[in-house]
Amino acid sequence: MKFSQRIGKVSATKQLQIESLDDDLKNGLWNGLKLYVLDNLSKYDQYRKDTEFDIFCSILWHHHYKLPIDTIPEYDNRSEQFIRDSFYKGQWYEAYDLLEFVANIDSDSLRIDTHQFKEFCNGIFEREFSGYRFIDDKISPITNENEIEEIENAIAQSGHFSSLIGANIHLKSALEKLSDKKAPDYRNSIKESISAIESVAKVISENAKDSLGAALDKIKGKIKLHTALERGFKQLYGYTSDSDGIRHALMEDHNCDFEDAKYMLVSSSAFINYLIVKADKAGLKLK
Secondary structure, X not given: OOHHHHOOOXXXXXXXXXXXXXXXXXXXXXXXXXXXXXHHOOOOOOOOOOOXXXXXXXXXXXXXXXXXXXXXXXXXXXXXXXXXXXXXHOOHHHHHHHHHHHHOOOOOOOOOOHHHHHHHHHHHHHHOXXXXXXXXXXXXXXXXXXXXXXXXXXXXXXXXXXXXXXXXXXXXXXXXXXXXXXXXXXXXXXXXXXXXXXXXXXXXXXXXXXXXXXXXXXXXXXXXXXXXXXXXXXXXXXXXXXXXXXXXXXXXXXXXOHHHHHHHHHHHHHHHHHXXXXXXXXXXXXX
């Protein structure tokens, strides 16, 4: 803790930053762009027509800013100033749009270590008490590190097996709909989270036509799923005969909010991780 914080002149705490970026957060994230992206790209070279920075700017202007590429400034320092101004002077979510775009650039012509870049940004997010983290190439709202780990593990594990590609797609879609900073779709994020569990359960039950309830009935003996746990998940996701089940109620409610969707994604991810581990322990080989 700094001296000024210890004597009470400067607050030692700050509110979770959800729809804002204070100067400390914005400066830290810009430093990440400088250190891991902009300063790593080769710039003016009298012997080369297109430098890495030229290619980067062309990608940025065309795909992110959606501006004519012939408006890219002639000099590298002016191009970088344009990028800096757009980052600092735009809306808070536009700064995150830029970070997310850069983290997803896929080009063999550029020396961008997106893994290190995202790790650095996550360190800044945590240090400055941001309500967001990079999760699977998306800047997503979070509340604690355990929730991030459950989601990341579920995406990683489902992506490891070709038979679980459907679940992987559903999880990524749920995360994307939850993470949309301009128009989050909480209702359909919940649907995708539930569909991800159903997809995994069908693979383990070896019947693609099963509902989640039917699949759980078949796999509970295979993976030694406790009856109370099985019953709890059936009730939680509304796959019982009760038309007022939780899933039914949430799906019919157009006022689903972030907490509902985040809870479903985290709990679905945790259950998927659980099912995969239990299947492995039971000797069931997922392809």
